[in-house]
Amino acid sequence: MTTTAQRQVEPRYDAVAIDRKWQERWERDRIYRVEDDDPRPKWFEMTMYPYPSGDLHIGHWYAMAPSDAHARFRRMQGYNVLHPIGFDAFGLPAENAAISRGVHPYEWTMSNVENMRRQLRSLGAIYDWDREVVCCLPEYYRWNQWFFIKLYEQGLAYRAKAPVVWCPSCQTVLANEQVLNGVCERCDTTITRRDFEQWFFRITDYADELLDFDTLDDWPDKILTMQRNWIGRSEGVEIGFDISDYGLEEREIRTFTTRIDTIFGVTFIVLAPEHPLVAKLTSASKRAEVEAYVEQARAASEIDRLSAEREKTGVFIGASARNRLNNEQVPIYVADYVLTTYGTGAVMGVPAHDTRDFEFARKYRLPIRTVIAPIEWNGREPEEAHIGPGFMTNSGAYDGMTDEEGAIAIANDVERRGWGHRAVTYRLRDWLISRQRYWGTPIPMVYCNECGVQPVPESELPVLLPEDAEFRPTGESPLAINEAFVNTVCPKCGGPGRRETDTMDTFMDSSWYMLRYCTPQFDGGPFEAETAADWMPVQQYTGGAEHAVMHLLYSRFFIKSLRDMGMLDIDEPFMRLFNQGVILGSDHEKMSKSRGNVVNPDDVVGQVGADAVRCFLMFIGPWDQGGPWSDEGINGVVRWLNRVWSLVEYDARELDAHPTDPVAVRDTQRVLHRTIRKCYDDLDKFKFNTSIAALMELVNHLSRVWNDQSVDAGTWRDCIENFLLILAPIAPHVAEELWERNGHAYSVHQQAFPIWDDDLAAEEEITLVVQVNGRVRDRITVSAGIGEDDARQLALDSQRVQAHVDGKTVRNVVYVPGRLVNVVVG
RNA sequence: GCCGAAGUGGCGGAAUGGUAGACGCGCCGGUCUCAAAAACCGGUGGGAUAAUAUCCCGUGUCAGUUCGAGUCUGACCUUCGGCACCA
Incomplete structure (x- = not known):
């Protein structure tokens, strides 16, 4: 629609060029490389890794951009921050693509990964790509197999019969997702269930400990309640x-x-x-x-x-x-x-x-x-x-x-x-690990007629997922038709053996990926113990609330079992948890291709730049509530960044040509220091929307004092400098560019976050609200240090109050220091 | 159905039990322009009123607690997340 296109506000700077310029510079200078032996205190902040479904969705940006801003904030607070990224690369959709398009799951997945890497880079995040984890690669999944065997040796993995959803017509196991109203999505046949021998992990052994949330610093109560009820x-x-x-x-x-x-x-x-x-x-x-x-x-x-x-x-x-x-x-x-x-x-x-x-x-x-x-x-x-x-x-x-x-x-x-x-x-049941699928980690077990079930020896790991398999339904696991894979020798007696042909649930991968991020290239084990011990546990984890019970419980169980095997000395993987909400289409409906309301981040970033998109996503509303995308709403932040650009480009020396107004200077200092305090507190608590609102108020204030030419150049420069520092974690490219143009030394991302001065932030005057029977009847400007007796007297003396008290008895006067007086009459 | 959340202007939202509607979108008016866009300035919950005086109503619904409730309690309605093979 042309009208919509006309309404789009354009950045007044070349946003795309600035994004590229700084992304290349940061990459070249490796300023986000994370060193294990950095002397600063460590801060491990993770966002849930994405499934490589193909294109990065604006929903991914909604998860990644604010978490990056928070990690950057911690970095500016003086931490050595590890904020890694990876791909949850095994799973059903790759197999569906293989069936429907004839692409091999590996090809499909890795080309998606390649595309998403490019898109994730466009976000301008502090990811250290040397630590990337892609769990469909043998160097990752061999450790799934290694862990499986360790759990088996501990008696925490066992085999038992369990039902799977079965389509009698397709002769195949179905995922719940493939069942619609009790019928198979492919052939509309009514489904039934069949019992298969499958592998389980004994998560119920840890049920009581999983109910103990005492050491979790800061998890949302609702998640704890859900876990408690889930364990039941x-x-x-x-x-x-x-x-x-x-x-x-x-x-x-x-x-x-x-x-x-x-x-x-x-x-x-x-x-x-x-x-x-x-x-x-x-x-x-x-x-x-x-x-x-x-x-x-x-x-x-x-x-x-x-x-x-x-x-x-x-x-x-x-x-x-x-x-x-x-x-x-x-x-x-x-x-x-x-x-x-x-x-x-x-x-x-x-x-x-x-x-x-x-x-x-x-x-x-x-x-x-x-x-x-x-x-x-x-x-x-x-x-x-x-x-x-x-x-x-x-x-x-x-x-x-x-x-x-x-x-x-x-x-x-x-x-x-x-x-x-x-x-x-x-209510909690043991974790069913087996999947009758191809695109997953092969379960490293061998069945021998003489020796029974035997684990594959550690030296023979990984059991590689063979390239060829039958993806079309045959009634058996796809690997079962691959003779070369199935037929092996028994590790114990050397006689003929058959490999397990089921693969592992993908929640296995996500149960320990935080450990792999600590030492991603280590090949002597899944992680190098000393370095991992320095980083772990994850200080802050962010992700969708849809993982409230399954992934988050599995991972907690996994870490506890590793602890009991002596591999780690921690009780919990994630100390703090924050759940972001869901981003909706501009029609306020869930984004989906069929609704046609999907927003492609590449398009928007190409128009207004990464920072405007980051800012808008953070400005929509509270991060944990999600909210609707809006093509018009983003104009607000584009316009704001434009004003920021102009403001920073002003020549502060012009101010000294005019007389300064001491009241305006004092007000400006107060606004600046209150903004620093507000943003410091809000960024800490993931309250990005109110941080940005506070920064907008500061910009509005600075626009006014520039128009009035009422402050001196020193005050102005102080405001601009601090403003850019607060902007840096939120809009890293624009902040860096303006920092440079303003004559500061590279890089703004290696500066400390500003600290406010309580005296400068203090109000000298307050508005005393005067109520009669709880209804506001007057507002009186008074000194911030007003005493109780003076406040009560001022309230009772107010003519507006007297008009409402007239003829009635004053029964009580409630005083709230620094806020209000409520006169109760009757 | 069960478990867990959320409902505030035209829209997104703000508000330690204490001034409801910060900030932004949109809209209206103005400045600039031949004109438009952009930019800038001002206005914008509803009602009564000549009025920016004053008063009344107003945070999903109905009760309750309190000097005072968007906020706390209970019941209900609606929407959303999860329910073990989507991840």
């Missing part, structure tokens, strides 16, 4: 229901409950559809019905199964179990609202005191027996489950106790009689 620690009792009548190897059904006090209210037992006892206990007459139900449950997603809204379904399996506390036989059902992955995969149904059990009992006409009497219970069957406290009833010897007392007494008795024991369960 529950204390309760594991108790068996007797099924010895069936003559099975299993003599009981183990259930987990957090409400053992309600055990006398059990009127049924529910098994998860995947529970191994389902097949064994189902009676002949029920078999067909139960099998059909189990098959149907395999197609349902967990989100649907756990939905409280969805109608509960289940099938009676034609068997019963005995509640040992009251010797009652209760029917056994299979129902998909019970999951195998939580607790024991079996629950005791207590409809009177559990909402889901209540719904289930209503639907299948099962008895509902109150055993915890609410305070004013009328003795009738309740209208809904009573979750709250009460007194034990219908519970034999425990009647009359409170529910809390009952829970303790029953747990003690259950333990004494050997029917069960107190237990803790977690």
